[in-house]
Amino acid sequence: MQMTVGRAHLSGHYIRKRLRTAVPARRAAAFAAVLLVVAIVLFRQGGIDFATLRLLAAGVFGLAVLALVTALAGLVRVWHSGREGGGAALGALTIALLVIVPFGLAGVLASQYPRTNSAETDAMMVNDMLAGVTVNEGAAAELADGGASLTGRRFQASAAQVYAVARLVIEDKGWTLVDVVTEVSEDDAEDATGDLGTSGTVGIPLPTPRATTEAPVDRFALPEAKDYALTVEARDFLLRLPSDMAIRIVEDGNETFVDLRSTSRAVTFDLGQNRRFIEDFLARLDEGMAGVTAVLPAKDG
Structure with missing residues (x-):
């Protein structure tokens, strides 16, 4: 200006x-x-x-x-x-x-995602319904409405092989394996109170597998069984919120079936996190089993 x-x-x-x-x-x-x-x-x-x-x-x-x-x-x-x-x-x-x-x-x-804090494969949900166990309302409503259900896995392999790969997946994810229950009879496990278990019907000592003599005992290195029930604590990457996961590995004939359930411990609305836990676990299990040479269960008789 x-x-x-x-x-x-x-x-x-x-x-x-x-x-x-x-x-x-x-x-x-x-x-x-x-x-x-x-x-x-x-x-x-x-x-x-x-x-x-x-x-x-x-x-x-x-x-x-x-x-x-x-x-x-x-x-x-x-x-x-x-x-x-x-x-x-x-x-x-x-x-x-x-x-x-x-x-x-x-x-x-x-x-x-539905307003729920739980997710499970369809077979796990059906088994719960047949057993009279309370099923998560959000997941049940989604299945009833024709929503995308989670499908378990079926492998041409023994349950022991699937269990071994599942343990590797859990370790790779950084989750915690809390407990494993099998259908091994009490007679087979009655002497497995220390580092030595038993094998067969005559009580032959069976050393617990370990990398070295100084390595800690792997309490989940169990004898082969046809039914494994795993309890796992899974956590997400960002907040580390815990979810309680149940994994069933059941051998039926020449096939082994895998089903899962995952439930958030701290929240009532998981934003689909438990569903993603299951989907990722199954995808990694598929990859792991793809490189395994199947050992089919021996037929009785």
Whole structure:
């Protein structure tokens, strides 16, 4: 802008106003991001319980939404009136969106999966119904509505072979094998109280398998059986929330069947996590069994 007053030639420029909300919005978004990371780390380390984590997550979400709305309003004012502070507002918008993304993903999963904290293969569910065991309402409703059910596996191999591969999958996933129950008779296991078990009907000592003499006893290196019931503790990658998984490996004739059930211990709505546990386990079991030379069970007589 230029002006002439008398013989004096004056020049100047307009003073641009600055957004007062851009920097606070960016700080709020950054604080929400840091708080979310800290809350997850504290929960994984056992510093806070799940109820506290939910409260912190709600606070993070509210703060991120507030920063997002403030940043959008600031960008609109920058566009229409040319105010300064557009960079800070854009930074606030970017950080707020990054914080909100996990919550948006949770919303998508909530819309895709039934409101349940359990999943199981169809054969496991049918067996529970026949046995009079209470079946998870969400999973049962999904099956009744023709939803995608989880199908167990059938292998042309012995139950002992499938059990061995299942143990490798569990170890590879980083899950914890809590207990294994087999149908081995009490006569076969009556002397298996220490490092030595028995083999056959005459009580021949059978050393417990181990890599070296100093290696700890593998209490799940069991004699071959036709029925294995595994209890496993599975945890997700992000929050390490525990799920109790039951795996049944049953030999019938020349085939072995595998069925599973997984139930969250801490939440009432798992966002499909237990279903993904089962799907991933079965996929890895398929890969492991593909490289196994089947040893078919010997026929009686």
